[in-house]
Amino acid sequence: MNIFDRYAPFVQDFIYQNHWESLRAIQVAAGDAIFNTDENVLLSASTASGKTEAAFFPILTLFSEDPPVSVGAIYIGPLKALINDQFLRLNDLCAEANIPVWHWHGDVAQSHKAKLLKHPSGILQITPESLEALLLHKHAAISKLFHDLRFIVIDEVHSLMRGDRGGQTLCLMERLSKLAGVNPRRIGLSATIGDLEGTGAFLASGTGRGTVIPRIETKGTKWRLSMEHFYIQGEQSAQGKSVEQALPELAQKTDTAPEHADPGIGYIFEHTRGKKCLVFVNSREECEAVTTTLRQYCEVKHEPDRFLIHHGNLSAAYRETAEAVMKDEEQFQTTVTTATLELGIDIGRLERAFQIDAPFTVSSFLQRMGRTGRRDLPPEMWFVIREDPPEARAMLPTTVPWKLIQAIALVQLYVQERWVEPPRLDRLPYSLLYHQTMSTLASCGELSPAALASRVLTLSYFHRVTQEDFKTLLRHLLSIDHIQRTENGGLIVGIAGERITNSFKFYAVFQENEEYTVRWNSQELGTIVQPPPAGEKIAIAGHVWIVEEVDHKRHLVYCEQVKGKVPAYFGECPGDINTKVLERMRMVLRENAVYPYLMKNAVARLELARHTAENSGLTEEPLICLGGDMWCLFPWLGTYAFLALERFLKIKCAPHLKLTGMDSSRPYFIQFKMQASKEQFFQVLSKMERQPLDPIELVYPKEVPMFEKYDEFLPEELVKKGFAYGVLAIDEMRARIRNWNEKIAEDVYTNL
The missing domain is CATH 3.40.50.300 (P-loop containing nucleotide triphosphate hydrolases)
Known part of the structure; x- marks a missing residue:
């Protein structure tokens, strides 16, 4: 039987009404995977290729044949706008089959939510944050709502792969499944996945199932x-020049x-x-x-x-x-x-x-x-x-x-x-660990330390977190009254913790843009969001400043004026540039290729940049003397390896090289003054790289690098450990240093 014939009559009617002459490749592949296997499914195809319908046509067909007696499918979308959009699309499709479609987020009326609680059925569309709120506040109703849950569809799954929000979504799916006593199949949808196998493994975490990843041949798209x-x-660059202009129309x-x-x-x-x-x-x-x-x-x-x-x-x-x-x-x-x-x-x-x-x-x-x-x-x-x-x-x-x-x-x-960034699945998500610990306690009430650990540490996203780490966290939370012990030795949310968990802001694990007031001596300079740690630079009021101190409780930043440019922000997504991108940038400057999409000014500016690169040797030599004792290092490393190298130079190498005045433009270059030769620079780097290095050594002595939302409630040792072992790409940095030394040795041998 072909996939179209397998669809329920109301799905076939929907296809006829929309004048679709044939099913798309993604819809055939999805139907085969959903109808004929019991595995999770990852559907990767271009934007507007019909992935949502590809997932829901077979799901709705199965529901029409055997209606679920609770909510049968959850659709998790990353944005309210996407939920609203899909709600309208799915409603049209489900109306004829009397399969209810519910949506649940902060802007949805309480009356709509109350109907779902009274008659759990059909499909629930929800954001990760609203699902967190549901687990927290409707804990006792979870079994009634979801005891016949069969599918969880995660839209734009790539957007959940690179930070705490994706980890939270995984944790929520596992917590809900355990509470409701179900093991629903997961169906991931995305247009931009680089590492399909890695994403499939991420999607399947904690399910005990594999993931089917249909390979769909697509026709080339003209851009x-x-x-x-x-x-x-x-x-402008091309002014007065005769430059061929691309795409004149x-x-x-x-x-x-x-x-x-x-x-x-x-x-x-x-x-x-x-x-x-x-x-x-x-x-x-x-x-x-x-x-x-x-x-x-x-x-x-x-x-x-x-x-x-x-x-x-x-x-x-x-x-x-x-x-x-x-x-x-x-x-x-x-x-x-x-x-x-x-x-x-x-x-x-x-x-x-x-x-x-x-x-x-x-x-x-x-x-x-x-x-x-x-x-x-x-x-x-x-x-x-x-x-x-x-x-x-x-x-x-x-x-x-x-x-x-x-x-x-x-x-x-x-x-x-056809390269796209792979997922980052090797982090140490201590901020999320705090969040899920507090959420679990707030929803369940009193739990023994062992019961709490078994609920939280068994969540697959925390596979790198040790029991010792969790004990360290619990001891700290007891000391700051976020949790407290009962007479029976159990744990409950403490008074300080209640202030956090009772706020609607608790549902989200991403940073809200809370404003910090920036001060210089007695002057107020303005406000910024997400201040960097002490020692980093900010731009405000038309000048550049170095951060002296950040007071997170009072939302104050104290700084001193300096000269120079502000390095790019490094965070989960903004500024998170992969090493592969930097290496391709180097090739752009090296090669003579003409890119057909460049317009006249861009052609002229690239020509000038290539001329500069060739004359200076910056794509061939990582270290260039800018004159006198001023040097510039071009590592061609992504954000997190660049950050590791920057710290390695400051902490491990600077004393041996009399290296001062480091000024980074992440992740492109590092300028500094140095009282040593180029040969000595690489000798010292090589020597220090060969020595054992604990990543924690690359955290500055008084630094507590807080970047995630709940870092401020963690013990300092976990914040430092999470940054050193989960953020800094030390292996990548070391490989680049070894590569430099191999090239130097090769050049020496060639010149003999």
Whole structure:
């Protein structure tokens, strides 16, 4: 029997009504895996390929044949907007079969939730945070709600692979399954997975099942891709030059930017009139600034405002207004957004996406590109790379257009190798351990230490956490009154802990953007979110400052003014650049390839960058003398290996090399002064690399590197251990040092 014939009649009718002439390859493969195996399933196919229907057609067919007597399937989506979008799509499909579809998140009416609690059935669509709240507050009802749960569908599964939120989702699925006495099959959906086997193993954690990963041959997709470079001030790279312009049809002006406009933002303004577009930026702050500038241009040109804004810190009303306008086929407006519109919500027929500067990952580039190209149009993305023109006497590393090179590298890695970042599954998630410990205690009530450990440490995500680590955590939580002992020797949530677990903010494990006030002596400079640890730099009030102290309780940052540039933020996703990307960037500077998507300014700027690289030798020699005792190291390492090398140099090598004034631009280069020769530098690195190294030695003496939401409630030793063993990529750093020394030895031998 073919897959279409196996579908329930109401599913077949739905397909006829939508005038689908045949099933897509993903739908056939998913039907085969779901109908004919009892395994978990990972469906990876391009955006808008019908993955959601591919998963739900067979699930709904099975439900129509044997209706579940509780909620039968949970759909976990990473965003409320995605849940709302899929809710409408699934409702149409399920209406005829009388299979209820429920959605549950912070913006859903209590009356809707109450109906589900009274009549648990059908499909529940929910975010990880709302599922946490459900387990916490409806603990006694979990068995009634889910005792016949058969499937958990995780949408955009790649977005949960790189941090605590994915770990939380895994923990929630395991906790719910144990409480309800079920072992549902898991079905992961994604358009951008690099390591399918690793993701399949992640998806199956704790289920005792394998994961079926259908290999789907897809037809090549044609892209409309362009990349242009702009100096924010002054003459552009290609001015006065005869440069072939790629894709000339993309350059036709649709209107004119105001005189003296920022050229890059003006270019976006020019090419969005009468079109429905998205403009992606890499931070909330940039999102606000770009939207404000574009709206000012509308005022100057006496035009109606045609720009919307969408990011995670806006109210639901603002976000939903932007989503509704983008879905309206009659409206031609442009939305400036962060990653919040990167994921699977269908916002209709988008004509093109813009990307300001380079995203951090290939995955992010593909997701953003995939927002366009629906309804049989080719995906279309325009990169807009902006930089200040290098000063005449600028030092070598600052004259390289890093964002342009990074953008080219991301595109080339996918075009040539189909490479996407693999999952990070080897972390030490102590912040999440605190969260799940407190959540388990708050929902279950009193538990003995052994019972608590058996519930928490058996969760598969904590496979690297030892019993000794857990004892250390519990002793600390007792000392700060987050938990307390009862007369019977059991553990309950303490008074200080109740303040945390009773807040709605507790459901999320990602950082809210809490603002910290920045002070210099008696002056207040402004506010920032997610302050870096002491010793790092920040930019505020038009200057660069070094952080002296962070007071997390009072949300204060104390700093001193310094000169220089601010290194890139390093966190879970922002700034999390893989070593493979840096190595491809090096190749971009080395090779003579012409990339067909580069526009005239970008072609000229790349040509200049390659000329600089060739003359300086920066792609051949990792260490370059900038003049006198000033040196620059180009490691071509990803964020976490770069961070390890930076600390290795400061802590282990600096005393031997009289190395001072280290100034990093992560993860591109490190500048410093050194009273030693190049040969001595590599000799010392080699000698120190060969010595035993405990990663904890790379944490600064008074540093407590807090990056995750609940780090402030952890004992210092666990914060340091989690950072040293779970974040710093020390093996990668050591391999690079050994590689340098092998190359030096090879060069010496060649010259004999």
